[in-house]
Each structure stands twice: as C-alpha cells, then as structure tokens.
Amino acid sequence: PAPPAPAAPAAPAAPSASLSAAERLARSERTTQQPLPPKPPLDMLADLTNNPPPPPSPMRTAVRRFKIYAPLVVLLAIVLAVVQLVRPLPEPKLVMTATSSYTFEGSKPQLPWPSEGQAYMAAAGLGTLGQSGEQKPVPIASVTKSMTAYIILRDHPIKKGEQGAMIDIDKTAETEGKKNDSVNNESTLDTVKEGEKISEYDAIAALMIPSANNIARLLARWDSGSQEAFVKKMNDTAKELGMTKTTYTDPSGLDATTVSTAEDQVKLGLKLVEMETLLDITKKPSWVDPSGKNWPNWNRLVPYNDSLGIKTGTTTKAGGNLLFAAQKKIGNTNQLIVGAVLGQHKAPIIDTVIAASKQLMLATQKALEGATVVKKGQVVGYVDDGLGNRTPVVATADVQAVGWASLTVDVKLANGGGKLPQTAKAGTEVGVLTVGEGASQVKVPVALQSDLAAPGIGSKLTRIG
Incomplete structure (x- = not known):
C-alpha cells in the first residue's frame, strides 16, 4: 500500500478579528512612541x-x-x-550755587515829582522808580513823533554810519513846510523842495529836533502810502507795546485827539533807547539840514548831565510835554533811564516841563548805585557731568549789580549758548554769570576752578539712566 502523503504546513494564524478596539489602540501606541531622552x-x-x-x-x-x-x-x-x-555720555550741565538774587539796602528813593500833570520814571532793565498824577489819556502834542520815528527805524533800520534810504520830497511836503507862519503856527522844515531827496537819517533828525510836522506826514506817506494807513500802524504798534491808554490820530501830534499817558510813553521810550541811531540824533543840541540851515533842539536838557534827548511836545491845549532819556556810567555798565512829564501848563510851558524833567532826571541818576554781588574767584556753581562728578566754576572778575535802594535784581548762570565740554583744563571759561536785565545787565564769564576730567570706567559702568 502507498505511503500517506505528507501533510501541508500549517498556515500562520490570521489575526483574530475579535480583538477589541482598546487592544488595537494599545498596539498602535507602542509602535508610534518616541524614544526616551538620554539619561543624565x-x-x-x-x-x-x-x-x-x-x-x-x-x-x-x-x-x-x-x-x-x-x-x-x-x-x-x-x-x-x-x-x-560705548553708549554716549550725558551732556554736562552748569548748575548755579550762588544766590539767585540781590537786594540793595535802604528804602526806596523819593523823587521830586511835578506839582501838576502826570509823570513816570523807569530804568531800562530794572523797572519803575515811581509815578505821579493820574495816568489818564491827555494830548501829548509832538511827543507823538516818537512813535513815528520808532516805526520808521524799526521797519527801515539804518546801519551805523550810514544815511539810510533816500526819500523823495513831494509837493505836499514843500507846501506844508510853509505853514510855520504866524497864521498856522506849525513847526516845519521849510527848506525842502519838491523833486529833491532827503535821507532817512536827516528826515528823522528833522522830525525829532525842529519837530517838523511836514516831515512826519512825509514819512507816513513814504512808509505806508497814506497817513491813514500809517496811523493804523501806530495804533497797532501801541497795542503790541502794551500802551493800553494811547490813541493816535495823526503822525505829528498836531491833533489834540492824539492822547496818551506818561506811563505809556515811557514804555515806548524804553524801546527807543535800544535804537542807537535815534539816540545819536536826539542827543544833538542842534542839527544842520541839507540846505545848511541850523536848527536848535527844542529839548534843552541836551547835551548836559548825560541827557540823551528824545522828544518835546507843546501846544496850548496839551501844555508842556517831554519824553526824555539819560544815562549814568556805573562800573562797566552804561545804565539808561527813561521818564515822561505831561500836562505842564505854567507859562512858559516849554521851560516848565524841561525844569520838571531835569529834576526827575538828576534825582534818578543820583539814586542809581552799584554793589558788588560776587567777587573774583568766588565759586558760583559747578559743572555736573551727569555721572556724579562735579567740577566747581568761579567768577573771573567782580560782579557788580546796578540798582537803587530796596531794589531786588536777579542773578543767573548760563553756559553762554554753547555746549559744555566733556574735558577741559582749569581756567577754561564755560559760562556767564548775569546780574539784572536789559540795558542794566552785567555779565561776567565763569571758569573751571580745576581740570574737568572725562568720566572713568567705573562711573560709566555704574551709571543708571
């Protein structure tokens, strides 16, 4: 009989379809897990x-x-x-340690005020010394020409030593120049002729010394095209200067409707004394016009007692009026004072107002004094480099204040407009010590007392901010 056939190898068992969902998920997770991180x-x-x-x-x-x-x-x-x-160093700063003000000893000076009208007295950069009378608007006559001159020189400045623009003389100026007769009784420049020219400098001189009405009107037309337009400019300028009780109706002051106060005129005068060209004219005792005629200055305070002129104004209705300025040399400072006296009706009115003004002027000059606020070599502050280092600064000369008894003036320290150095040798000027304001201002340089050294590495590393 035949041997039995060998049995076929058994096929691998198929995955049981009966696995649960949890088992399938567990198997899936085991296959997707990441390897563990290496051990320490x-x-x-x-x-x-x-x-x-x-x-x-x-x-x-x-x-x-x-x-x-x-x-x-x-x-x-x-x-x-x-x-x-490597980051930038902070900018050095100049810090003041000196007293920020100085007060003059004594009580405020008493000035000889006029017995009538009104008056006002001030010093440029220092303030007001006082006033008398009610500051109410009154006619000021030819003192009006001070505003006319101010506007012309402000808008058409004349360089020192020059004559300024050349102005054509028109028919009106020539005709009005003949009104200095007994009928019209105007002050005019009667030597001008149509077709000729007059320099701006001579026109201002004619305005301020012989008080020429026709030249005041000529300047108004030259500047603004008409007198009406110029008068508007006068009133606008008055508002800008804080002259709240002033009204201008003509450029010469012949009209009695042009009114102001002594206080307002001093405000204008403090601006006028800043104009060197104007003072060069008003301090002259007389002026020779282009034709060769000599004209005396109505303001007979000049050239005495350091008077600088400015402008008279007299009419029957206005009385005697004067806006005046003077100077006084104190140390290295040329102190300017400005005063106004209005409404002087005692005849002769021009002499009365000049006498009253002279008393005020001389008394004010006498009241002004100087006082040493800081001595040479005195420490007045320090340079702070912003990193905690301070280098003292000293005054390079005596600092003298200008004022009168009871007045307080400010003391300030500044770097003079330039940047302070990071390093510098002792004695280097790094700023200016200033006492007072405006024309009375006294300035003295300040210098380093010791070397100004650059910040060290330690200061740089430890700085904050």
Missing part, C-alpha cells in the same frame, strides 16, 4: 558601573543650576558692560 551623565555612569544614581539632593540641584546659569550670567554681564562703555 551620572545616571548613564551608574548604569555602566551597575551603580545606582545618587539620590536627588538640594546641593546636587544647586550645582546643576550653577553649571547651567553661570555662563549665561557671565555673558550677560559682558554684554551690559560693553553697552555701558
């Missing part, structure tokens, strides 16, 4: 040596953190140090 070196060493890793401890944790963070801290410190060393 100490654990790996323990595995290799069959020694168990040392148990966690605070010391081990601290050592591990130190090894991780120490390099980062060192790197951060290096970066911060480099930033501190």
Whole structure:
C-alpha cells in the first residue's frame, strides 16, 4: 500500500478579528512612541558601573543650576558692560550755587515829582522808580513823533554810519513846510523842495529836533502810502507795546485827539533807547539840514548831565510835554533811564516841563548805585557731568549789580549758548554769570576752578539712566 502523503504546513494564524478596539489602540501606541531622552551623565555612569544614581539632593540641584546659569550670567554681564562703555555720555550741565538774587539796602528813593500833570520814571532793565498824577489819556502834542520815528527805524533800520534810504520830497511836503507862519503856527522844515531827496537819517533828525510836522506826514506817506494807513500802524504798534491808554490820530501830534499817558510813553521810550541811531540824533543840541540851515533842539536838557534827548511836545491845549532819556556810567555798565512829564501848563510851558524833567532826571541818576554781588574767584556753581562728578566754576572778575535802594535784581548762570565740554583744563571759561536785565545787565564769564576730567570706567559702568 502507498505511503500517506505528507501533510501541508500549517498556515500562520490570521489575526483574530475579535480583538477589541482598546487592544488595537494599545498596539498602535507602542509602535508610534518616541524614544526616551538620554539619561543624565551620572545616571548613564551608574548604569555602566551597575551603580545606582545618587539620590536627588538640594546641593546636587544647586550645582546643576550653577553649571547651567553661570555662563549665561557671565555673558550677560559682558554684554551690559560693553553697552555701558560705548553708549554716549550725558551732556554736562552748569548748575548755579550762588544766590539767585540781590537786594540793595535802604528804602526806596523819593523823587521830586511835578506839582501838576502826570509823570513816570523807569530804568531800562530794572523797572519803575515811581509815578505821579493820574495816568489818564491827555494830548501829548509832538511827543507823538516818537512813535513815528520808532516805526520808521524799526521797519527801515539804518546801519551805523550810514544815511539810510533816500526819500523823495513831494509837493505836499514843500507846501506844508510853509505853514510855520504866524497864521498856522506849525513847526516845519521849510527848506525842502519838491523833486529833491532827503535821507532817512536827516528826515528823522528833522522830525525829532525842529519837530517838523511836514516831515512826519512825509514819512507816513513814504512808509505806508497814506497817513491813514500809517496811523493804523501806530495804533497797532501801541497795542503790541502794551500802551493800553494811547490813541493816535495823526503822525505829528498836531491833533489834540492824539492822547496818551506818561506811563505809556515811557514804555515806548524804553524801546527807543535800544535804537542807537535815534539816540545819536536826539542827543544833538542842534542839527544842520541839507540846505545848511541850523536848527536848535527844542529839548534843552541836551547835551548836559548825560541827557540823551528824545522828544518835546507843546501846544496850548496839551501844555508842556517831554519824553526824555539819560544815562549814568556805573562800573562797566552804561545804565539808561527813561521818564515822561505831561500836562505842564505854567507859562512858559516849554521851560516848565524841561525844569520838571531835569529834576526827575538828576534825582534818578543820583539814586542809581552799584554793589558788588560776587567777587573774583568766588565759586558760583559747578559743572555736573551727569555721572556724579562735579567740577566747581568761579567768577573771573567782580560782579557788580546796578540798582537803587530796596531794589531786588536777579542773578543767573548760563553756559553762554554753547555746549559744555566733556574735558577741559582749569581756567577754561564755560559760562556767564548775569546780574539784572536789559540795558542794566552785567555779565561776567565763569571758569573751571580745576581740570574737568572725562568720566572713568567705573562711573560709566555704574551709571543708571
């Protein structure tokens, strides 16, 4: 009989279809898990040596953190140090330690005020010495020409030593020049003729010395095209200067409707004394016009007692009026004073107003005095480099204030408009000490008492902000 056939090898069992969903998920997860991260070196060493890793401890944790963070801290410190060393240094500042004001000893001076009308007295940059009478608007006559001259020189300045623009003489100026007769009784420049020219300088001189009405009107037409337009400019300028009780109706002051106060005229006078060209004219005792005719100055205060003129004004209705200025040399300062006297009706009115003004002028000059506020070499402040280093600064000369009894003046320290140096030798001028304001201002340079050194590395590294 034939041997039995060999049995076929059994086929591998198929996966049971009856596996649960949870089992299939478990198998899937085992196949997709990521490898574990490598063990720490100490654990790996323990595995290799069959020694168990040392148990966690605070010391081990601290050592591990130190090894991780120490390099980062060192790197951060290096970066911060480099930033501190290379970033720009702060700008040095000049700080004052001297007293910020000075008060003159004594009581306020009493001035000889006129018995009628009104008056006002001030010093440029220092303030008001006082006033008398009610400051109410009154006719000011030819004192009006002060505003006319101010506007012309402000809008058409004349360089020192020059004559300014050349102005054509029109028919009106020539005709009005003949009104200096007994009928019209106007003050005019009667030597001008149509077709000729007059320099701006001579026109201002004709305005302020012989008080020429026809030249005042000529200047108004030359500047603004018409007298009406110029009068508007006069009133606008008055508002700008704070002359709240002033109204101009003509450029010459012949109209009684042009009114002002002594206080308002002093406000204008304080601007006029800043015009060197004007004072060069008004301080003349007389003036020779282009034709060769000599004209005396109505203001007979000049050239005496350091008087600088400015402008008279007299009419029957206005009385005697005068806006005047003078100077007084105190130390290295040329102090300017300005006063106004209005409404003097005692005949002769021009003599009355000049006498009253002279008393005020001389008394004010006498009241002005100088006082040493800071002595040469005295420390008045320091240069602060912004990093905690301070270098003292000293006055390079005596500092003298100008004023009168009871007056307080300001003391200021500034760098003079330029930047302060980061380094400099002792004696280098780094600023200016200033006492007072305006024309009375006294300025003295200040210098380093010792070398101004650049900030050191330690200051740079430790600075904040």
